[in-house]
Amino acid sequence: MSTSVSSQAGRASARRAWLVCLGCGLALFTVMGLGVNAFTVYQPYLLELEHFTNAQGSWITTARSLFGMLSMATADALCRRYGLRRVIVSGLGCFVFSYFLFGAAHSFLSYCAAAVFSGLAYGYGGMVPLTLVISRWFQDRRGFALGLMAAGTGISTILAPPLLTAAIQNAGLRFAFWAEGLFGLALTLLVLLLIRDRPEDVGLAPYTTGATSVKAAPRESSQTRLPPALWWAAVAAAFFTGGPCGPGFSHLSVLYTAEGYPSGTVALLISYFGIILMISKVLYGTLSDALGSRAANYVTYGAGILGLCLCCLASIPSVPLAAAACTFTALGMPLSSVSLSVWAGDFSRGADYDRLVKWLSTSYMLGALVTGPVPGILADRFGSYVPAYLLFLASLVCSMALIQGVYYKLGVGKRPSKS
DSSP: OHHHHHHHHHHHHHHHHHHHHHHHHHHHIIIIIIIIIGGGGHHHHHHHHSOOOHHHHHHHHHHHHHHHHHHHHHHHHHHHHHOHHHHHHHHHHHHHHHHHHHHHOOSHHHHHHHHHHHHHHHHHSSHHHHHHHHHHHBSSSHHHHHHHHHHHHHHHHHHHHHHHHHHHHHHOHHHHHHHHHHHHHHHHHHHHHHOOSOGGGGTOOOBOOOOOSEEOOOOSOOOSSOOHHHHHHHHHHHHHHHHHHTHHHHTHHHHHHHTTOOHHHHHHHHHHHHHHHHHHHHHHHHHHHHHOHHHHHHHHHHHHHHHHHHHTTTTSOOHHHHHHHHHHHHHTGGGGTHHHHHHHHHHOOHHHHHHHHHHHHHHHHHHHHHHTTHHHHHHHHHSSSHHHHHHHHHHHHHHHHHHHHHHHHHTOSOOOEEO
16 A cells, blocks of 8 residues: 555655746746747847847947846845745846836837846746756756756747738838737736645655666765865856857857848747757757767757858858758757756756855856847957857857866766666
């Protein structure tokens, strides 16, 4: 009888854990997928319809990055005080408000003000609190759960570009903003229903497979705090991913539009990017669980570096070449989300894990903030966005060298071993 009850409780915990993962995926779909990734569709129209310069277009996303960074830096403190669910829902509320403001904006400064709330949404409804939710609900298969959650951003990048492009062209820019805000409101209500802070809140236990045949490779370094030099190296690695994965992605549409690609073709390329993005985040989490984080890092960095190399060839009028650039760049995009959480899990435990997730995420946003205006400024100077992608390429190579150095120094992230 006790075995039957335990089995039922395990199934109930598993079902609820995956529903929580779905809620986290919907939250990330909203604040990162719609609020950041899909916003790239608006960029060319802001330049064309609002007559902004390339630099002004970049400053709007920079305002978002600044307040995204500030909100990430305070997210864990607010989560401890008010609870994860409340902070996440508040972040989604900021997203809804930001898009209503975008719809009402009539000047550069008002667009920047709307971007401020989009940045707050990214911090309070994004990876920092959502990663903490996943860490509490999943004892096993955490990498896969993180990847599945982050795949929501890929779904939005698939669906949103053609829909937003059609809405802007047929009903206007403001209609598209307001429609997205209303859709965000519906998603906020769903997230409120699905997410709970901890399994104990609903009388359940964290999800576990119950398997004992596989163990993670033993840690040669079991300290809960990174030595200062390695801590700074990990934080610097996250910083250097900010440019390639932040403005490097958000300027893809204007990169190809500026090189003469039709807006419809660019929208399809961004949707295709979203398909690969969705696959890449699940793939990174699966590779981390199966092969270890070290190997998963090499695969992801290698793909991202190749993708940026191909982006630097955007002046060649070839749709297959542009599609290849989108493919490999998207395969490198887990470095902006899932990887940061996996790195924190490999390097720390307990309260140190929460803090390291926050600082890695904040450092990533700082990198996105610092490099945010760069593409527009360089485009105004050189007449092309390609110089910015050369800079992003060098930045990603530096990031790989730093983070893999930390992994080798600590002796972690190896392939899991059979017991």
